[in-house]
Amino acid sequence: MFSIAACIHSTGALAQGGTTAWRCGNAYSDQPCEGGKAVRVNDSRSAQDRRDADTGTRSARTQADQMERSRLSLEKAAYDRDQRAAREARSAALAERRLALAEQKERDRARTLAAEPRKASASFKGAASDLNTAGDAPKKKRKRKSAGSDAA
Numbered sequence: 001m002f003s004i005a006a007c008i009h010s011t012g013a014l015a016q017g018g019t020t021a022w023r024c025g026n027a028y029s030d031q032p033c034e035g036g037k038a039v040r041v042n043d044s045r046s047a048q049d050r051r052d053a054d055t056g057t058r059s060a061r062t063q064a065d066q067m068e069r070s071r072l073s074l075e076k077a078a079y080d081r082d083q084r085a086a087r088e089a090r091s092a093a094l095a096e097r098r099l100a101l102a103e104q105k106e107r108d109r110a111r112t113l114a115a116e117p118r119k120a121s122a123s124f125k126g127a128a129s130d131l132n133t134a135g136d137a138p139k140k141k142r143k144r145k146s147a148g149s150d151a152a
Helices: 002-016 047-115 128-132
Strands: 020-024 027-029 037-040
Touching: none
Parallel strands: none
Antiparallel strands: 020 027, 020 037
16 A cells, blocks of 8 residues: 555656655755645746846845945944044043143142252352352352463
């Protein structure tokens, strides 16, 4: 009985002349599979219709490839722009930190200078009458004339 059923089944498939395909899950095959369903595939389109459909498919594929290249180019430009902005932000943050440290150093230096007592200069030592004495005023050194000088 099993051989008769197999023979009838295979004869039916041969009689159809390959116009049946089998759907096996999400795949299609020209061979029957376990749990597969027979699907009729009659392409009743003319040769011109098939060529037009193929031309449209190629055109759509070409356009999709161009769109993909354009998208990738835009994504790369955006990535480069983001990287440049990040570098500039890091540079600005570093410059800001340097400036803050320099300002803090200047404030510390000014605070240290303000806390130190000032040294008295020669003009503030002693009384005003002592300023006129020859001992307080620095002496000017005289320049020595050289032996070969024409000045007399």
